Amino acid sequence: MTGPDADIAHTADTADTVDTADVAVVGLGAWGASALWQLARRGIRAVGIERYGLANINGSSHGESRMFRTACLEHPALVPLAQRSRALWRQLENETGTRLFEPTGAMLIGPEDGRIVGGALRAAREHGLDIEVLDRDALRRRCPAHEGLPQGHIGVVEPAGGLTLPEATIRAAVGAARAAGARVLTDTRVTALEFTGPDVAVHTAAGRVLRVGQVVVCAGPWLDQLVPGLPLEVVRMPTTWFTPEVPDERFTVGRLPVFMRELDGGDVLWGHGTLPGGTEVKLGLEDGGKHFRVVDPETVDRSVAPADWSVLAGHLATTVPGVGPDPSRVTANLYARTPDGQFVIGRPRGNPGLVVAGGCSSHGFKHSTGIGEVVADLVQGKEPAFPLGFTDPHRFE
Template sequence: MFDADVAVVGLGAWGSCALWTLARRGVRAVGIERFTPGHSMGSSGGTSRMFRTACLEHPGLVPLARRSLELWHELQSSAGQPLIDSSGGLLIGPRDGHIIAGTLAASRVHDLPVQMWDSGDLRNRMPVHAGLPDHHIGVWEQGAGLIRPERAIAAAVRIAEAAGARVFTDTKVTGVELVTDGAVVSTPVRDLRVRQVVVTAGGWLGSLVDELPVETVRMPMTWFEPMADRERFVLDRLPVFMRQLDDGVCVWGHGILPWNNAHAGLVKLGLEDSDGRFPVIDPEAFDRSVSPEDWDLLVGRLRTAVPGVREVPARVSVCMYTRTPDNQFLLGRPRRDPRLVIAGGCNNHGFKHATGVGEAVADLVMGRPPSYDLAFCDPDRFG
């Protein structure tokens, strides 16, 4: 006797969208979430996440991003509330740096409608970036923008429930056992027997599925108050950006959000995890307190990269995400096991793809051929 055809373990960005897709396709599905959907304990807190189709991380992600954008708008329509803000996005750096080179490579392969700006154009269009060197350029993507992560996750779970999915919240999964005809998902309350299990547990993925090439890292998130001229830092004048400096360090962020949120009036800024900057942690026992070590390196770069904000952040929090050796996702059936699908290893560039990943997971569960080639995300690619 099966409790469901499939269980989705972890209802963060990817899991909530997988459950949403499965439920609206009529699959008998159950979702299990350790906390409350849209919580701040994993990888999806912090009020905003960048969306772009010019995927500098791998050209093969562009079709997934395009499909994800279509699905974000579908989810937004079903939710009846704003989830995505298409205010544009900017990639900045030296032409031969990984930010610009990767962005232009993806744009060429998929003929993306991006604009290239020289340093003079950038200074005129975006005065906050006026201090950039002459040899830096910018790539503007008009369709880029921001997603509201907590609201989007909560909406996906709510709509999945309305379509027939069962959801268990505040329920910790203590084990996933693959048995002869399916899987048993263990919780402190009860065990659930299902034909297939999808594990989308974010930072806890490695503790539930053995032998995965994934590690969980701690990342600070910081918000800064403008020192003066607040209007200079509103989102329309400082849209979401990634900027590589000459020493290779990459700063990202966006201006003051136009909607009510927990960080009203503040500029969100942070650093990319280059060269393994962020420490590996145990997701069950990592320190969520903050100290100047969490922002000192960033603040030192902001004096030239984004001048005009105070040198001590007004708000700081920490999140965690999973990292793989090649910075690409883990998406598929480990060892081709028909009972198990995993989706993880977001590498801090996965939220934008959540709706598309959810659809890809549902396709795997249902035995449908993939809509695009995601072989570079095969969880068995490392041997």
């Protein structure tokens, strides 16, 4: 094997691997892999530790595609972070020779004063983003797969939007980190962190102890097991793909680009059309606190059943008719959610040996590479380039 994945074998918890480092990154999903890459390229001795294999299906960073947009309706202050993340995705592509981004454009649909379109317009206006606003008729001409659009619903098109590729991104970031000198342990479960004087003792399930100067915890659904006291809950979210009943250009990503669509009643449909060479349309519902259940990541039921897509299927006949009511493929995704839907990034209780980055709240993947840079800044005692006070782990106290 050659290229960025060449040296990424499953390096288990064995005695011949690193026992000391400047920094340990626990959890190599998208955020942790990006943090490891940024730390290593700055010359910091870093070790990345992953409980499972790289790009596994157990946490939050899988599913083949993720929406990218800079019109961040969740919080206008996320826009600069998204813009920086896009630049870093290009850099990671260049470093690894790997395609990690599909420039499909992105579309936000709904009432002008609604949460989706209204939030996107506020972010775009505040930051001068390049967008195009389509009325209902223009939206139907541009994206004929969308039907049942009520009067007054509009589309906000962001040409800079698109799809990021999660599994490829993780492998590329870890490969780039290893090329810069980072060590990687997979199939290694961290069971406890012990803050003893100037060092942090990282305990593993195999009884091994790694001693590092600082630890970065990006453990996603397992974050609060290692750093208790954070206001996180773990949500089980089904991810679903549909094969159109009849092949139709309307369902290709060129005619059905990545989108979020606010429906009457408040549900939000998201997805994108078939990618080149593919046959499946990816569609799902945003949770909104209504549809998905809070779970324990250790005991969660990974099997799927019709209840996982019944609410979504009830919408499709009128919103995207022609894909059928039953998915061709379903997986169960886990993510950590905070009470206000924003991330937790920083040093809990001011601990000089600890940085946490988590609580993705199902909208964090687009910021992965930028968050990796923010984490590296925090480790080095630098002020991040963007004001991210709204992600402070202490904001709920």
